Amino acid sequence: MTANSESQPSSSIPSRRFPDRFTWGTATAAHQIEGGNWNNDWWAFEHSEGSGVAEPSGDACDSWNRWNQDADIVASLGLDNYRFSIEWSRIEPEEGEWSIAALDHYARMCDGLRERGIDPVVTFHHFTNPRWLAARGGWESADTAERFATFCKRAASHLGHDRIARACTINEPNIVAFCGWVLGVFPPGVSDMATALKVGANFIEAHRLSVQAIRAAAPGVPVGLTLSMQEWTAVGESPEDLAAAQAHIDGARGHMEDVFLAATEGDDFIGVQTYSRGRWGSGGMLGAEDGVETLIMGYEYWPQSLAATIRRAWEVTGGRVPIVVTENGIGTDDDEQRIRYTRTALEGVLDCLAEGIDVRGYTYWSLLDNFEWAFGYGPRFGLVDVDRRTFVRSPKPSATWYASVARSNALPA
Numbered sequence: 001m002t003a004n005s006e007s008q009p010s011s012s013i014p015s016r017r018f019p020d021r022f023t024w025g026t027a028t029a030a031h032q033i034e035g036g037n038w039n040n041d042w043w044a045f046e047h048s049e050g051s052g053v054a055e056p057s058g059d060a061c062d063s064w065n066r067w068n069q070d071a072d073i074v075a076s077l078g079l080d081n082y083r084f085s086i087e088w089s090r091i092e093p094e095e096g097e098w099s100i101a102a103l104d105h106y107a108r109m110c111d112g113l114r115e116r117g118i119d120p121v122v123t124f125h126h127f128t129n130p131r132w133l134a135a136r137g138g139w140e141s142a143d144t145a146e147r148f149a150t151f152c153k154r155a156a157s158h159l160g161h162d163r164i165a166r167a168c169t170i171n172e173p174n175i176v177a178f179c180g181w182v183l184g185v186f187p188p189g190v191s192d193m194a195t196a197l198k199v200g201a202n203f204i205e206a207h208r209l210s211v212q213a214i215r216a217a218a219p220g221v222p223v224g225l226t227l228s229m230q231e232w233t234a235v236g237e238s239p240e241d242l243a244a245a246q247a248h249i250d251g252a253r254g255h256m257e258d259v260f261l262a263a264t265e266g267d268d269f270i271g272v273q274t275y276s277r278g279r280w281g282s283g284g285m286l287g288a289e290d291g292v293e294t295l296i297m298g299y300e301y302w303p304q305s306l307a308a309t310i311r312r313a314w315e316v317t318g319g320r321v322p323i324v325v326t327e328n329g330i331g332t333d334d335d336e337q338r339i340r341y342t343r344t345a346l347e348g349v350l351d352c353l354a355e356g357i358d359v360r361g362y363t364y365w366s367l368l369d370n371f372e373w374a375f376g377y378g379p380r381f382g383l384v385d386v387d388r389r390t391f392v393r394s395p396k397p398s399a400t401w402y403a404s405v406a407r408s409n410a411l412p413a
């Protein structure tokens, strides 16, 4: 345990109970739920020939207009926080041109959440960029870090420290760099490792500048980075094969995770986000293990990854920064499987707490079935079903289950 975890749990917690003040939330992102975000690079990508995106985001869940209904559901589940993102392309539709109406919209959202007893957890960048920014080189350009910090300063000062309970600077910069510049399945859809590494470095600089900007504009608000992590497993028959697999992991994990974890030094929290594991052999990445189910996302059903990633984030950062699970969940049509997944993941959180790791909260991804990026509306991560024609929201049994865990602050036997 470290100094900044003095008020936190330890091995003395009775089993299956979470510590007092453990926070329970659920998350979404603007482009995945608001609808009509035509002024960003994702919308352009969805409509470009050959992007491979399954379908356009369109009206999404119409949450721009229906955020009140979403907030009512979060309140009805008894969750204490709701993580959502503010859409840069709405707030700064052209460089230096600020939409007071959009900023007021998000201020009203924060107020509406607060009135319902829900803490607003605000993400400043969740994958999308204004079109003007992309036209100026986007994250390939070193100027983007400054431009992002300017946006953060403006948005954080408009919302103010009394509205924002927790601020997440950049969501999964590693995934944006990897999917946009290596796999080519996110905008700008290219495959060029050297540029991907440059993009990663620009994100790190942007994180650093945005922490300062948000702290200056909204003093006292905890600020951190949310990082996509996975359990990395080396597979091999012989010690040589295992060593070769581990060497692949060390190389890939260095630029996918470790450089970003290093960048959290001095932050108020690390947002750990995980969904599955990656298996590596002596020749490189492997597919699913025989007998382990593969999900619609193409990766294994592997809820154990949560404990593994929390431990690793804690270890790599030397226990200096508290951890919040800012995303964890499963895309599935089988809601019983969602409950099983979340239960196993939460058992892992309890194990980590018992080991003395400072985990402050858990956030289920996602509140709603929503636009899953290149996969379109196929994968269903939501606790709540959304009718694609009427936008009617219907909580699933997993929502009721998750609400009971949050309310009792314990995992039922």
Ligand code: GCO
Residues within 6 Å of the ligand: 029, 032, 171, 172, 175, 228, 273, 327, 365, 372, 381
């Ligand atoms: C991410 C994002 C979310 C996804 C979720 C499920 O991790 O990719 O933060 O936007 O929807 O992770 O894949």
